[in-house]
Amino acid sequence: MNFMPTIDLALLTRDDRPLQDSVRHAIESQVDVRLNVHRVIGQPGRTDASRIATIVRARNEAVRRGRSDHLMFLDDDVVLGKDCIARLHHALVARSNYGAFAADYLGESSAHRDSRHVAMGATLFRRSVLERHAFRWEPSKCECLCRCEDIRRSGARIGYLSGAKAWHLTRQRSSADCARRNAAAVDPPPISVNPEVVKNAKILVAFNRRDVRRFQDVFLRTLRASGNTQEVIVVGYGLYPSEIQSLQALPNVRFIRQPYNGQLPPVRRLTDFRDIVAQLPKGTPVAYWDAGDVLFQGRLDSLWQQTQQHPSKILAVSEPLGFPHNKAIRGWTQTIEDSSTRQRAFELFASNPFLNSGFSAGTAESLSRYFTEAVRLRSRDLRGTTDWGDQTALNLYCHSDSERWVEVSEDWNFCVHDRRRGDVRVLPNGQVLNRQGTAMPVVHGNARSLTQLAIVR
Secondary structure, rough: OOOOOEEEEEEEEEOOOOHHHHHHHHHOOOOEEEEEEEEOOOOOOOOOOOOHHHHHHHHHHHHHHHOOEEEEEOOOOOEEEEOOHHHHHHHHHOOOOOEEEOOOOOOOOOOOOOOOOOOOEEEEEEEHHHHHOOOEEEEEEOOOHHHHHHHHOOOOEEOOOOOOOOOOOOOOOOOHHHHHHHHOOOOOOOOOOOOHHHHHHHEEEEEEEHHHHHHHHHHHHHHHHHHOOOOOEEEOOOOHHHHHHHHHOOOOEEEEOOOOOOOHHHHHHHHHHHHHHHHOOOOOOOEEEEOOEEOOOOOHHHHHHHHHHOOOOEEEEOOOOOOOOHHHHHHHHHOOOOOOHHHHHHHHOOOOOOOOOEEEEEEHHHHHHHHHHHHHHHHOOOOOOOOOOOHHHHHHHHHHOOHEEEEEEEEHOOEEEOOOOEEEEOOOOOEEEEEEEEEEEEOOHHHHHHHOOOOOO
């Protein structure tokens, strides 16, 4: 006789009305598992600030019920495939580094990267992971995203399991819908664009002789053509006098000359940018991009406003590929000399979005904290890494404390490399569009992909 694991199933409902037949039948039809079903009714309490507060309270109540090693959360409008729970359980048993696996009933997962947000409507947890932290929420984050962050911060992983099937009975909802639907009652109102904020923003770039021409012909030309008039602060390494003179003559460009010392700009700029932002008023909006492979297709006004909405955090964008598809994660972390840092960095990078260091934004104060710590990380903790730039420093800084950063739309640094076929379209005039036919404000040709697309020579 085959052993069948016993699993607690927490069925979350709004009221005590009978379940829809398809939901009930799917629960009764689960194969290769024994289920202890606990129905938890999420009725609003007098102290609940919003619907999400009610949901959080119901999830925490569900954790207190049952005693099996695994707990499955199921919303009352989700229909499970007959072997869904068995597949999720088998995956958890086989992969000890995961704290939870979910069925993707909302269509959020991608074959190319882990989803930062994992919906909790059909998710199997190890109880030991659930008992470490209570479910919680924040004004701008649903309880699903908060739980994902807490699990990853503890060193475990959470993700969707390919092959575990489930279906949503009502309309599909994205992770952004999830946060808006649950937290609408307490979300702060959007901040309108302040002309003074836009006017006072600064753009930082750093490059050596290799990228002088690309900066002028592509970066700066497209920046201005897109209506962005902010001052650009340029740090130039080892440039010829004629090149310096040419840059100094550009309108609204401040040039800082530095001698060549053999160190590559993506590392060296950390110190120079730190010194620059230290001179600026703390609340000044600041952003930097790589100079040699970035082109602009839209205004940056909304980005500057987001720095004011998150004045204590830096804004970052994740790459199209995360672990295990992005080979740099393992390569750059395995060469770190210190064994404890090596293990910690790998676990953090493998269980979080892999951030692209070709861009970051924030207030002068928040970026000053990052640059200062990144310089320290590069000189001590990350010694030995084969990362020739600042990407390991950015990821270690952000993922060591989720309060240090906020993920913003990839449109502010749309990485062209490692995209699926059809995700990037180039018009005859050189404009770059995404799969939906939209032109992103900022396009980043990482790995020289703009050159491969014949956009930049």
